Amino acid sequence: MQTIPIKNVGGLVDRFQRQYFYLRLSITDMCNFRCNYCLPDGYQPDSQKSKFLTPTEIQRLVGAFAQLGTEKVRITGGEPTLRKDFLQITEIIRNTPNIQQIALTTNGFRMAKDVQKWREAGITSINVSIDSLDPRMFQRITGLNKFADVMQGIERAFEVGYEKVKVNAVLMKDLNAQEFHHFLAWIKTNPIQMRFIELMQTGEMDSFFQKHHLSGQVLAEKLLREGWQLKTRSPLDGPAKIFQHPDYLGEIGLIMPYEKNFCASCNRLRVSARGKLHLCLFGEEGVDLRDLLQSDEQISQLNARIQNALQDKREHHFLHQGDSGIRRHLASIGG
Secondary structure (H helix, E strand, C coil), rough: CCCCCCCCCCCCCCCCEEECCCEEEEEECCCCCCCCCCCCCCCCCCCCCCCCCCCHHHHHHHHHHHHHHCEEEEECCCCCCCCCCHHHHHHHHCCCCCCCCEEECCCCCHHHHHHHHHHHHHEEEEEEEECCHHHHHHHHCCCCCCCCHHHHHHHHHHHHCCCCCCEEEEEEECCCCHHHHHHHHHHHHCCCEEEECCCCCCCCCCCHHHCCCCCHHHHHHHHHHCEECCCCCCCCCCCCCCCCCCCCCCEEEEEEECCCHHHHCCCCHHHHHHHHEECCCCCCCCCCHHHHCHHHHHHHHHHHHHHHHHCCCCCCCCCHEEECCCCHHHHCCCC
16 A cells, blocks of 8 residues: 655644544444443344445545644444454554544453553554443443453553553443442542443433433542542543542543533544544545545545535534434444
8 A cells, every 4th residue: 555645734623623533434334232321222234335435545545634733543333343453453543643642442252352452453442441440330330241351451551551541331320320430439449440431322212211321420520529529621532521630550531422512622524434524423424535535646636525524524523413314323423
């Protein structure tokens, strides 16, 4: 594959003067977990859909975003490590000039076995999902008895040299919400950034949302009462508000999409596993980029399409009005 030269062709700035340095790239929508807030019936393949982006297409895509100022790429799914060419894709991204960080979001089922290979391939940070510290509740939420495997994977990540691991959990009323302080106790002596993600409404999960939604603001108020302090965001940070406490080795991150002005600090764009640019996790159908990923000579057209599409990005989503757009579930776009 030819290496695409990187030159500055202007940044990614929308109509509201938000600048975009961060690409969330889904490489598959397949997942082997059946999380009750995302894919309760398991992955349902669509025989009518095209195949996932190839490594060559991904190289051209990431090269274009790098030309436009992208410095961080997060590889997502579905479960991205299900792809047999996952390490090849990671190395392609690592070898793209201007890309400074490569993050991975995973359910962790292969982590204990493969995390050293991930580090060698160029993964600079890992987010792994653990929705409960109780193996029985973990299985109830995810549909699989994999708690011990995922926990072993986190231990292995530290052994191979990762100084911090980010752990994602969706806290839900009547399920795992009572574990909030169990998670805090866990990170007191462990360098883990525990990230609580507020349950989000999607098209297939309206009744589930109404039953189990827990406001992230409630958690933020608890943390502040208990002496946690808010950290300053960096330009490449994701949407989490990060809290730290002098008595804790770990940190807390809160992702609160229903918070007022949540979208004001947006710095990320999304591309689906089949090559559609999505300007927001919730909303539009997406802008197809794949037809411009077939030749290195199309790079200028690809850059222009990305920049032009960005000017249609909305100022904010409408989750607070109960409008989750067309998104049936989060696995379809990488969360």
